[in-house]
Amino acid sequence: MDSILVTGNGPLNGQIPIAGAKNACLTLMPATLLSEEPLTLTNAPRLSDIKTMTALLQSLGAEVSSLQDGQVLAMSSHDLTSQTADYEIVRKMRASNLVLGPLLARFGEAVVSLPGGCAIGARPMDLHVEGLEALGAEIELRDGYLHAKAPGGLKGAVHEMRFASVGATENIVMAATLAKGTTVLKNAAREPEIVDLVDCLRKMGAQISGEGTPTIEIQGVDRLHGATHQVVTDRIELGTYMLAPAMCGGEVELLGGRMKLVESFAAKLDVAGVHVEETEKGLKVARKNGRVSAVDVVTEPFPGFPTDLQAQMMALMCTAEGTSVLEERIFENRFMHAPELVRMGAEIEVHGGTATVTGVDRLKGAPVMATDLRASVSLILAGLAAEGxxxxxRVYHLDRGYEHVVRKLEGVGAKIERIKGQ
Structure with missing residues (x-):
């Protein structure tokens, strides 16, 4: 099993290109199931999760070709052979459940295994099911699979979600594009990835308004056509690399970054003593003066502080001046990186969904283990700022969400290498 060796060696300087968003691309790919015509995605990230979604779509009979070194995905669902998403593929990644809405909308039936993914708490499908049932679907859970039917087709409805779930919003919106009549989805998630999905669906002929707000309205159409769409910049990769110069010093420009994607995160960095400036090419980040200051963080749905940047922010707070409190409100069990940071000399106390971090002068290098995707990169950041x-x-988690992480950090002066396992 591969590992990554990081040696702290001072400030970082240069440029890091930011890839297309993993979470956006994983949502856009199932949209091909809504149409017989081709869907082409550009600026696709080159990640293992994308390969998993590719395998899932191909298992349904879709054609998926990876072009231009993986940055272009050419897809076609003109001749699907199955409406069953098998456990052996779905268990690897929770985003696999996003085939449920499109299959149900186009074919009137779908059988989808309950999903897997990172071990960061329960991720139930109840919000997805409630929304699709509001559109007239009949859904039953049997032997770990959701068996969904809509014998007379889906029908538009007014539905308010109990929680602004990103995945449920995406599934319901995709399903509603082919439903008869108008669907009004209330308490919808507002993430940039949803705005990007709607932009793509609109190019395919969908009639949707209100994306980026809590209320999305979808007027169903008879069919969708093909389109070409560029995947939005990955705001989580962007935020992650913004923390590298914040922890190590120096100045790094993140190519393709935009402030509107990370406003709440950048606001916290500003209070901590990190300068973020928008440039023609992206975002430039540098520490203002010496050691950063402790800030409190509460994770919230967009436009709040992203849960997917909590682990990385904790790494920064480990060397901040003062004490910070990080409260996780999105996922349970998402402080599994804390004990690993403690192995590096951090002072962290975890009580339920709250972690209290007292900054130390310097972290010390140590052998640590990644427990999930964002935890793995938080440990890399900590290693960059540590002595020794x-x-x-267990860095296989990393490959699910960060392309060429070693190459990108090496490019700004980090001492980092990937060691192949036996």
Whole structure:
């Protein structure tokens, strides 16, 4: 099993290109199931999760070709052979459940296994099911699979979600594009990835308004056509690399970054003593003066502080001046990186969904283990700012969400290498 060796060696300087958004691309790919015509995605990230979604779509009979070194995905669902998403593929990644809405909308039936993914708490499908049932679907859970039918087709409805779930919003919106009549989805998630999905669906002929607000209205159409769409910049990769110069010093420009994607995150960095400036090419980040200051963080749905940047922010707070409190309100069990940071000399106390971090002058390198995707990169950041060597094991998590992480950090002066397992 591969590991990553990081040696702290001072300030970072240069440019890091930011890839297309993993979470956006994983949502856009199932949209091909809504139409017989081709859907082409550009600026696709080159990640193992994208390969998993590719395998899932191909198992349904879709054609998926990876072009231009993986940055272009050419897809066609003109001749699907199955409406069943098998457990062996779905268990690897929770985003696999996003085939449910499109299959149900186009074919009137779907059988989808309950999903897997990172071990960061329960991720139930109840919000997805409630929304699709509001559109007239009949859904039954049997033997770990959701068996969904809509014998007379889906019908538009007014539905308010109990929680602004990103995945449920995406599934319901995709399903509603082919439903008869108008669907009004209230308490919808507002993430940029949803705005990007709606932009793509609109190019395919969908009639949707209100994306980026809590109320999305979808007027169903008879069919969708093909389109070409560029995947939005990955705001989580962007935020992650913004923390590298914040922790190590120096100045790094994140190519393709935009402030509107990370406003709440950048606001916290500003209070902590990190300068973020928008440039023609992206975002430029540098520490203002010496050691950063502690700030409190509460994770919230967009436009609040992203849960997917909580682990990385904790790494920064480990060396901040003062004490910070990080409260996780989105996922349970999302402080599994804390004990690993403690192995590096951090002072962290976890009580339920709250972590209290007292900053230390310097972290020390140590052997640590990644527990999930964002935890793995938080340990890399910590290693960059630590004395000595840090070895991060189980980095297969990393490949799900960060392309060429070693190459990108090496490009700005980091001492980092990937060590192949036996």
């Amino acid at each position: 060597e840090t070895t991060i094991s």
